[in-house]
Amino acid sequence: MAKVITPRSEDYSQWYNDLVYQSGLADQSAVRGCMVIKPHGYALWENMRDVLDRKFKETGHVNAYFPLFVPKSLFEAEEKNAEGFAKECAIVTHYRLKADPNKKGKLMVDPEARLEEELIVRPTSEAIIWNTYRDWIHSYRDLPILINQWANVVRWEMRTRPFLRTAEFLWQEGHTAHATAQDAIEESLKMHEVYTRFAEDYMAMPVIKGAKTANERFAGAEETYTIEAMMQDGKALQAGTSHYLGQNFAKAFEVKYLTDQNKEEYVYATSWGVSTRLIGALVMTHSDDDGLILPPKLAPIQVAVVPIPKPSPEIDAVGDKIVAELRSKGIRVIYDRDERNRPGFKFAEYELKGVPVRIGIGARDLEKGVVEIARRDTKEKQSIDLNSAVMETMNLLDQIQNNLFNKAKDLRESKTKYLDDWNSFEEYMKEEGGFVYAHWDGSPETEDLIKEKTKATIRCIPMDEAFKESGKCILSGKPSTGRVLLAKAY
Amino acid sequence: MAKVITPRSEDYSQWYNDLVYQSGLADQSAVRGCMVIKPHGYALWENMRDVLDRKFKETGHVNAYFPLFVPKSLFEAEEKNAEGFAKECAIVTHYRLKADPNKKGKLMVDPEARLEEELIVRPTSEAIIWNTYRDWIHSYRDLPILINQWANVVRWEMRTRPFLRTAEFLWQEGHTAHATAQDAIEESLKMHEVYTRFAEDYMAMPVIKGAKTANERFAGAEETYTIEAMMQDGKALQAGTSHYLGQNFAKAFEVKYLTDQNKEEYVYATSWGVSTRLIGALVMTHSDDDGLILPPKLAPIQVAVVPIPKPSPEIDAVGDKIVAELRSKGIRVIYDRDERNRPGFKFAEYELKGVPVRIGIGARDLEKGVVEIARRDTKEKQSIDLNSAVMETMNLLDQIQNNLFNKAKDLRESKTKYLDDWNSFEEYMKEEGGFVYAHWDGSPETEDLIKEKTKATIRCIPMDEAFKESGKCILSGKPSTGRVLLAKAY
16 A cells, blocks of 8 residues: 655656546546546545536526537538547447357347447537527527536547546536627637636636637637646646637538527527546646645645544544534534544645645643644644634635645746747757747748647737737747747647 | 427326426437436436435545446446346447548548447446446455446437436436445445435425335346335336345456455445436426426525516515525525516416416505515415515425425325225226235236236335235235335336
C-alpha cells in the first residue's frame, strides 16, 4: 500500500498520473481509454456540477435529456461537424448477441441482428438535438430555447489520459436557439463569462478569455470562445468553450421560424460545454508532490477533524462541538473516529486527498485550551484557542481559496512573455515553456507553420483590448492587428 | 396547438401516451425506442434523483462512475447474467467513420476500424464493476464497498413506451460488496425499504413489498426483492428492485478477500436500481383526463400564482409578497407575469402540467381581501383571506400529498381480491383486472401455466406475514404455504 508519487520536477506527466490514481480520483478500466471515476473524484465532479447547474438555471436555462445515439443520416447532416468527429466515433451496428456455437458458454454478435442504419454514440449532441428542435420551433414565440444537458459522450481518441482526454467523459452541453444572430452571440458570450467566473471564483484557476482561430474552432461553429488556463508546467489547458453556431445547424436540419413580421427565417444557435476534463485542470493547477490541493469551495471534504492520538470522551466532546458548528455553517466536515489508523497515517491521507483544513485535537493541547489547525496549501500549522477554532477555520478556508488563485496567477505571470522575435520564441518554447503574447499575421498557413516548428499553438485571440495593437507577425513579419496567446497545450 | 387527451375510459394506453407527450414530459426521437426527456420531465427526474441520492448518502453510500461500455469477454463472464441480457444488447463494433466514396458528402463505417473485441453498451453494470472491484478488494478491511452510480443504460427492447420501457433509460444502480451473506442480504433489504419509503412518502404511490419467484429474478441474482404498485387500470408496475447476488459475480470475476482469520473467501454482493420508469408509474398512478397530477413533494412547480386578468401594480405587490413568503419556506413557486396568455389558458396549462396548487389574484377579490386557491387533485377552489393564503397553501400541499396516497391506496384496495377458485380468477383477469392474492404450489410450471392462461404473472411473494398460510394452489390444487400476488403487469 506504499503510495509513491513521482515528484513534479522529475516527471510532470508521471506525477499527474500517480496523483490521480493514488489520491482516489480515478482508476483505469478494462475498456480502452475509459476510466473509472472513483468516489473522491465523483464527489468533486458533483460539487462542480452543482455550482454550474445553479449558474445555468440562474441564467434562465433548463435541463433536458436527449438520446445517447445519433442515426448516421442525422450525424452527417451538418457536414463540417460530421467531418470533425467522423474519425473518432464509436459505432453501434448490431442489437443482439447469441450463443457462440463453437465456444461453449461464450457469446457472439448475432449477424442477423444488424441495424438497418448504424447508430453513432454521441461525441456531441448538436445533430440529435437540432433534429428535435425542428419540431419544437415554429414561431418567434417559441424562442429562445435555452436547454442544457448533463450527459456522457464518447470520442475515440487515440492517446488518452485520465480526465484530460478519455474515450468516454462526462460533461454538460448547452444547446440554445435564438431569433437573431445578436441574441445568439450574446448568449455564447454570456456562457463564456459563466465559465470564466466558475474557473476563477470556484476552481481558483485564472483563465485567459479569447476566441479561437478559424483552424481551432469547433466543427460547425462560426466562432468559438474559449477559456485557457496555465498548468504548473507552463502548458495551456482549454478549460471550456462556448460556440456561436450561426445558422449552420438550422440549415442542416431545416429549423425555421415565423418572425413577428410573418417572415420565415432560419434559427440561430449556440452550444457550450465543460467536462470532467476540469478535474484534470484542477489537479494540475494547484497540487504538489505530496498530493492534491483542492480549493475549499469545491473540496468534497473541506475540514477533517482528527482526535490525537485517538477518540476519548473529552476529545470527542470537543470534536463533536466543532463539527456541529462548522456543519451549521454549511461546511463539509468529518470527524475521523477510525481507531485502526494512527494520526500520522490519517494526516498523510488527508494531505493526499487535498482536504484544505485539518484540525487536530490532542489531550495535552486541550489542557491548554487549544487545538492545532493545519492548512493544506502552505502546510502551516498553528495552535488556536478552542473558542476561536471555528471562526479561524472559516477564515482559513477563505484565505486558502484566495491564496490558491493568487499563487496560480503569480505562476502564470512568471511564465508569461511578450515576444517579438522568432528566435527567442522558438527557444522559450523549446526550453522552459509558458504563455507567449506575440503578433500573428492572421493566416492559417503561418499558424500551421508555428505549430510545426515549435509545437506551440495559438490558444486564443484574447478579448482584452490591451492586446489589440498593430505590429509585425513573429514568424512571417507581415502586418498584424494584435497579439495572440501562444503555448503548448494539453 | 389544440391539445386533446384521450379519456382513460376510452383507451387507457392512448391516454397515457397523449398525456406524456402533451404535458411536456417527453417527446419521441429519431432513434428507435429512445425518447427525449423534455424539461418538465427532466425537472421531475431531478427532484426524484435528489431525494433518492440523499437517502443513499444517509445510508452510507457514495457515488462513482464506471464506463458505458463492457468488453464482450467481461460481459459473458457471469453466464446467467449474460444470457439474460444477450438478446437486447446494443453492440459497438467499429470506432471510425470515413467519407463514402460512392455518395458525396455522406459517411460510411470504416471497415478497417473494426474493434478487436466488441463492446456492449451497458444494459446493467455488474460485469464492468465487479471486474474493477477485484482490484479494490483484498482484505476484510476493504469491505463493505457501498457504491451507487447514476447513469444511462441501454436495453434493446422490441416494444417500447415512453418512460415505461425505452431502449435507453436513466437510472441509478447500487453495487455493494460485503464480507458475509448476512451483511449482503441486510443491505439488499435496507435498500428495498429505502425504495418503499420513497415510493410511498414522496411519490404517494402505495406499494406491495415482496420477493420475486425464481422465474422472475434478475439474471444472476439469488434473490430479487421488488416493490409492486397498482396503476389506475388495475395492472401492476414493478417500481424498483433490490437483488441479493450471493457470490455469483465474485466467482465469475474472482473477487476474493482475506478474512480477519486470514482465510481467503469470495465476496458477497448486492445490486439495486430504480429508473426513469418511475416517472411513468407516477403519471399512471395519479393523473386524470385533464392532465398530470403530481405529488407536491416531487412537482417541479408546486404553486403557480396567476394575476387575474393580468399583472397590475396592486396585484403584483400581493403576488410578489406571497411568492417571497412561500419561497422562504422552500416552496417551488412561480408568479406568471406573461401577458400574452389569458388566465383561462394558463389554468389549463398548469392543470395539464400537474401543478398541485394554483393561486388566483384578482382585482375584485383583492378589494374583498381574498385570493382564490385551487387544488389540482380534487379541483376544489376556495376564497381565502389574504393573510392566511400562505399558511393555507402550505396546508393544502400536505393535504394533497396525503390525499393522493390515500386515493391510490383506496383504488388498490377496491381492485384487490383474495381468490381461491380458478374460474373466478380467470374471469377477474379477463374482465376488470386487478391484484389477486391466491395460493400457488411454488412450481415454475404452474407459474408458466397461469401466465399462459390469463396473462397474469406472479408479481411477488409478499413479505407481509399475513400471507403466509397454508392452502391449495389456485390452479393445480397442490399444497401451498402462502398466498402470492398475481396481476397483469406493465
